[in-house]
Amino acid sequence: MDDAELRRLAPVVLRVLVRRGADFATAEDAVQEALIRAFDRWDADPPRDPEAWLITVAWRAFLDLSRSDAARRAREERVEAEPRGGEVPDVDDTLQLYFRCAHPALTSSSAVALTLRAVGGLTTRQIAEAYLVPEATMAQRISRAKRTIAGEGLDRPGDPRDVMRVLYLVFNEGYSGDVDLAAEAIRLTRELSTLVDDPEVDGLLALMLLHHARRESRRRPDGSIVVLADQDRGGWDTDLIAEGIAILRAALERDRLGEYQAQAAIAALHADAPRVEETDWVQIVEWYDELLRYADTPVVRLNRAVAVGEADGPLAGLAAMAGIGDEVPRRAAVAAHLHEANGDLDVAARLYAEAALAATNLAERDHLTRRAARVNQLR
Amino acid sequence: MAKYLFLKHYRGGPTPTNDVPFDQWTPEEFDAHCRYMDDFAERLKVTGEFVDAQALAADGLWVRSDGAGKPAVTDGPFAETKDLIAGWMVVDVDSRERAIELAAELSAAPGAGGAPVEEWLEVRPFMTEPPVIGG
Known part of the structure; x- marks a missing residue:
C-alpha cells in the first residue's frame, strides 16, 4: 500500500x-488519527x-474524541449546526466535501490547508513542512478553519470556482518537503473533473x-531557473x-x-x-486576447506583451506594456527582455539589475542578476 | 552549543574589499559565488552546525500603530541611504571563535574577477536560556 492509495481513502472514510452521524470537525480529526496510525x-x-481497517480505527477515534469533547463542550458555547449525513441526499458527498473545504468564508491559506488534509489525506506535519511553518501553527490553522465553516450553513450550492482557485494555489506552490504538492493538486483536480460537469475544471x-x-526542464540541478526558450524540449513529458x-x-x-481553458x-x-523558433506566437497572442475577456489583470497584460514582442517585434511588445504600472511584479524583467531584443543593451542591463532587486524569490533574483551580467558583457 | 546569527547587508555596512555590484560581474563569476554559498551551507549541514538561512526581498517599509481603530502609519519604501538587511544564516556552534571562523569563511565568497568579496557580516549571539546548574 503506497501513501497515495492511503491518501485516496481519507475522504472515503470521512x-x-x-x-x-459524526460531525464534520470531529470526524476529520478522527480520520487524521487513523491515517497517522496507518x-x-x-x-x-x-x-x-x-478501507475497513481505516473506518474501524477512525470510528473508534471519533468515539474517543466525542467522549473527551463532551465535557469540554458542556462548558463552551455550542456553535456547530452541522448537517447530518442523509439530510442532504441530493448532493454528492465527495463534491460536498470539496465545497466545504473551499468555503468562501475561509481565507486562501485556511482553505488550502483544510483541503489538503480532509480531501487530500495529508497529515498536518506534511502540510506544515510543505508550507514551511511549524506543525502547531498548521494544526491551529486547520482547527480554526473548521470552526469557521461550522457556523456557516450549507444552504447555498457550492461554487466549483472556489474549489478550482484552491487547487490552483496548491499546484502553484510546487514542491517542498516530502510531499509533491503539484502532483497532489493534479490528483484532486482529476477527481473534481469527474464530479463536476464544467469544462473549466x-x-x-x-x-x-x-x-x-515541463517541470524537470525548468530547473537545473543547482536550483537555477531555465526559461522556456532555453529548456531542453526533449526532457518534456510527452505523455502528460x-x-x-x-x-x-x-x-x-x-x-x-x-x-483556465484559455491559459x-x-x-x-x-x-x-x-523548437522554440517554431512557437506559434500569433495564435498565442490571440489566446491572450481571449484570456483578457475573462481575466483582465495586469499580470495577463504583461504576459501578453511578451507574446506580442515575439509575434510583432520588441517595439510592439513595449507598446503593449503601456498602462502596466511599475508596481506590477516582473514588469521590469519583461521590459528588460524586450529592450534586450531591441538591442538597447544599456537600458536592458539597467532594467535587469532593477528587476533583480525587486525579485521576490531567490531563483528569479539570481536568474535576473545573471541576465544583467550577460548583457553588460555584450555592451 | 551557542547559536549565532550572521547578518548580511545589501547596504549600510562597512565597504567590502572587492566592492563591485553584482550586475557588473560576469555570469560565470556570479555562478561561482552562488556555488560557494550553497557549498558552504551544505558543509555546515554535514558538520551539524547549520540551523537556518533566509534571504529577504529588498522591498520593505516602516510601520507603526497610530492608535486603536485608526489605520497603521507607514513610511517606505526604504530610502536609498538606509541600512538594508539582505538575509541571514543561523549556526549552532561550540564557541565564539568557531562562529567568527565560519563568518569569515562565508565572507570570502568569490566576487568580481574571482577575488573574494570580503564583505562585512554582522555576527550576533542569540540570547540563551538560563543554565540549570548554578541557576
Missing part, C-alpha cells in the same frame, strides 16, 4: 463517518482490507498537466502533454470558454512547438 503500522503489518486539469510536463492536449480539446469543443491553450501552443 464520508462514511459523516454519514453515520502510516506508523501498515509497513510492518498491512491490513487485508485497508477540465481546462484547469489540462493547464496543470501541461505545466507539470498528449493527455493535457486531449483533455483541453474535448473541453474547448463544448464551447464554454473560460480563463491551458497558451500552454498547449508552447508544448506543441518542437
